[in-house]
Amino acid sequence: MKDMLQSPTRRQLLSMIGKTAGATAMYQAMTTLGFASESSFKETMDLKGAPPGASIVILGAGLGGLTAAYELRKAGYDVKVLEYQNRGGGRSWTLNSGDKYTELGGEEVTCDFEEGNYFNGGPWRLPSHHYAVFHYCKQFGVEMQPFIQTNDRAYLHRTDHFNGVPQRLGDVKNDIQGHVAELLSKSVNVGGLDRSVNTEDKEKLLEGLKGWGVLDKDYRYRASNETSKHRGFSVFPGGGLMPDAKPSKPLPISEILDSGMWADIYGNHMTYAHQPTMFQPVGGMGKIGDAFTRECRDMIEFNAKVTKIHQDDSGVTVDYVDSNSPDGATKTIRADWCV
Template identity: 75%
Template sequence: MTDILKSPTRRQLLSMIGKTAGATAMYQAMTTLGFASESSFKAGMELKGAPPGASIIILGAGLAGLTAAYELRKAGYSVKVLEYQNRGGGRSWTVNAGDSYTELGGEVVTCDFEKGNYLNGGPWRLPSHHYGVMHYCKKFGVAMEPFIQENSRAYLHRVNHFNGVPQRLGDVQADVKGYVSELLSKAVNVGGLDRSVNTEDKEMLLEGLKGWGVLNKDYRYERSHDTGTYRGFDIYPGGGLMPDARPSKPIPLNALLQSGMWSDLSNFTVHNHNPTMFQPVGGMGKIGDAFTRECQEMITLNAKVTRINQDDNGVSVHYVDTNGGGNVAKIARADWCICTIPLTVLTQLDINVSKPMKQAMAAVPYDTSFKVALEFKRRFWEQDEWIYGGVTYTDMPITQISYPSDNMFSDGPAALLGGYGFGPTSYKFTALTPKQRIAAALAYGKHIHPQYPKEFKAGTSVVWHRIPWTLGCYGIWSESSRAQYYDTLCSIDNRIVLAGEHCSHIPAWQEGAILSGLDTANRLHKRAKSAV
């Protein structure tokens, strides 16, 4: 590198701008790193030239359906969207203060929060590489704020370890790194890796481990002012003649291994949870709302599809129009149909698709999931425990507690996510009444935050297997079901094509729904043009 700063004349400074090698090469490298996906996505938006008079009916006004509707209308199609619910957005849904809904079984779930507090029933956080979501949010003016996934002051908790005392996430992260570094240094120093690592690499490895693991001169991970600098303090360094700082004490290696807490760290390193993450200001439903607003003229709400019948010339969709409390059988017809109805529901409808498609539709089970939000009188997690946002993980059935990333430092009631889990634990919560779910989330959560009983105000929940319009949370794919059924499920079946998160490689995420909607729109557009 030309070190122009040794004699900083203006000419030298300017000449440097042109001189140093690599910039062009670098730029080209960058444009191929992670942007290949995005560019194909953007190209996909330039749909043009629908055949004159061509029409498309889209079933479901979730993000997949509305992405397709938005882009296909731009291309010139006559687009109609039928939606079962009385709102668009689908699972991009926020349960707001004052909302209520009826779940399967007839129980009414209410949300008696103070205005502004909410539960995101479905998706709740956005990685910044979800370029599809980000694209439309920017385009539709959905305001974003950071979502704090990782907070080193949040907890990891195991009922049967550390006497049930929650451990700070940052402590566990530092200790795992410290012990792994100590052990690997030891192995390197006793020659245990001589056949794998050459002498030069060995030295760099030891140096790297020492810094990264915060090891002492003997390559040991032991409490010291240095470890405090990374791991924190029981008594923090002060000003003037305040009491001496006392570094916190590492968790013993054996206890750490026994606890199994190590495995929770992947919740922060998985790419979809990497910083920087975002959430829409006011709840995830703002995305659903924005899509709905942009597509308003195309959407018919309260339309319960009962039959989908295609023939050589088009698709007839039979539905019950429940607008205004009515119950009127209607038929809508179009040249093509994009169906985003969840497979749980779709497999119960009368639809004439090919046998392979029917098999594919039946091959995808839906995952179960529950969420409980708890509103408290004050942000005790911030005020008492200095926890601002972030997620605590536990082996109790609530699985996790997520502290709100919005309105931090504010006074007054606030809602946290008091439970969110999948699988068996979720079925248990699904079996409870709405009130019992709240009681259970409180009873469990109290072992992490003893302030719960005193500060509790209200609760609400979403258990996805009781949500009538999805009957489950999202489509589960295995490697073998993908191999056998995925391409079929996504293929155009004469005049009908499916879309949704279940027709994507990113199930359960809005990104999957949006990219599926876009891909479907693209392929259907091509087919429609070639069919003319």
Template identity: 80%
Template sequence: MKDMLQSPTRRQLLSMIGKTAGATAMYQAMTTLGFASESSFKQGMDLSGAPAGASIIILGAGLAGLTAAYELRKAGYSVKVLEYQNRGGGRSWSVNGGESYTELGGETVTCDFEEGNYLNGGPWRLPSHHYAVMSYCKKFGVAMEPFIQDNSRAYLHRTNHFNGVPQRLGDVQSDVRGYVSELLSKAVNVGSLDRSVNTEDKEMLLEGLKGWGVLDKDYRYLRSHETGTYRGFSVYPGGGLMPDAKPSKPIPLDSLLNSGMWADLSNFTIENHQPTMFQPVGGMGKIGDAFTRECRDMITLNAKVTKIEQDDTGVTVQYVDSNGGGNEAKTVRADWCICTIPLTILTQMDINVSAPMKQAMAAVPYDTSFKVGLEFKRRFWEEDEWIYGGVTYTDMPITQISYPSQNMFKDGTGVLLGGYGFGETSYKFNALTPQQRIDAALAYGKHIHPQYPKEFKAGTSVVWHRIPWTLGCYGIWSASSREQYYDTLCSIDNRIVLAGEHCSHIPAWQEGAILSGLDTANRLHKRAKAV
């Protein structure tokens, strides 16, 4: 019987291996540079014995600053926090229905969602091994619910493949597993692995591949009732005299290889995206709200820092009202200063730190990122397509669509993350007006969900390079820049020390900010006691 599986060409196979190896290399690089690291947090901090009358000024009421403030006050320090915005929490931020903000350039971004609907402008999911943020959420009473990252009913989409029709993620995963199993079984049967496995191991490997890849008796991945139990059916099993079940048809190997969808599968296997993931009930901003509530009496809001000056005995900070309440400068002085202001802002400010510190501050660029939230009249992804949570990936500029993990089966409106990307595609969205971003997300998204035009209700967006208080999304480190500048950036420069996600090995995650705040508080406490 003729083999129904077309063997991949050498070019296709090398391409497949390259994409797979590329994904692995990317993950290894991310781990090396701190993007995919497990948290080092083991237990809470218990500082005590602050020098009598010792004071600390903290610049920025994000999670790094508020973590340090919370712990240092417990140790006995007099702590004051200055925050540019009219709220605490920093990038732990949800844009809720009825809210608005002004971005760089003067455009007002509105959120006309129904009450209870929101867009997480910054962080949107929490790995279960980010122990510090989980610990504080439990301590501060932030309710959690599961976040679904991997959903086999979501899609992988390529504009120029499969006639633009999105493919179910689970179908692609099953077919990849099946074809890899078949290819490996062929290699075993022709003796290509004789140097690696003995006869007994070969038999066990073949048997394992047959089950794992759902292969037939001849070790072929072909459409069968068995494959249907994994990748699904074109006609599902019924009852009575309903039609017989028909297994769905696997995607041909060459089509799968040429589409490049293999590369997208790594989004579901890197450690930070593995189940179980979580999100706060009501939006990620609930974490920032909880930290703010615990530290509220220490925080001065609407305080725009204009100058940071240190001498051998302390630090003086000048600030003005960022809410338009006058330009009269105010000053505050403390023995020590923890500065969590993003480096994109800090490098433009008047601050007298050492030359090596200024070089380190200038050596860390910030990535850009955009998000577009789309509210629809009904949850058509659930009602029409059986998608409950999860993420769809596409090669269109919107990059991905994420389906809400909350309020499933609810009647009425729901919000999709209708676009989320970095790099080149983000620059394009940065250049659009708020309304144009929504229009673009709708225009692209309808190629995956044709219901978009009919069901759309409202939209909002966040483009991080146009957010005045960050001018970027998160600090970017390379292996060489981390080796050259990281220790200096995190060191105590006379009376000033920096903290934030940019001063961590887990940049772009709230865990990195909190761990930086904890470490900075601990080191500064030791220094203060030693002076």
């Protein structure tokens, strides 16, 4: 009972939020706690002044550990990195076609997808405000390309709505925008905003709503060639003997709201962390981990399972074994500091 009453760790708390409320709520919680805010990185670190012969042992060859190793060695420290897995990069890793991976439970997974395809086992993309990551990617020669966060031609689907017919994300988005603009224009026209805006502002607002929501002269959102230029045509315009263009029919606002598709559009793609332009390394996120590992390879010992850490007045002692041989002999490393 005592264990149940203990406060959860930050990792456990964020995990619970993610499982119950979704990724967006978890990211918002991370931002609030200061774990997902914009990077404060401004320029290259220039660490100096390591005491002669000073040593540091770093536990974990993820991007954080390898960044520390890379910069601390430049500052003059003798650095050793202990990594439990047989690779560096931590969560920044990629499985390619033909790869095999053994999960913690012992089950081996074979990636049998077609040549050229890959799966990112950790993060998938980089927000544009991750300045430090981009700095090291440029320094280590990791090529970047845009990550397409939102595809308006993708489909949204609800089995119990629209007769089960999938709807284009862009169509739903434009229809919501049009219907909201129509509702706002009605509010403006009946004088509901007279206390907030003057006549000139009112006219400008109505004109803006007409353009933003693609409304007709009566401020209605209806099927037309103009709305179809945004949401697509039922029959697209062509030339020669092609049939005449035919506007597509907007979805009723009541059905959109009832289907819950509003949340699909604005729940995950409008947050600060997912604003375009997003980026990804060419060939997968593992390219970042590979680059850091290449730069720090001579400092890393793989398959090192740490079993004990002891700190005294003069430094730190770390015991570890070969993670592939749990019953193997214990090794020990001594350093002035441990990260």
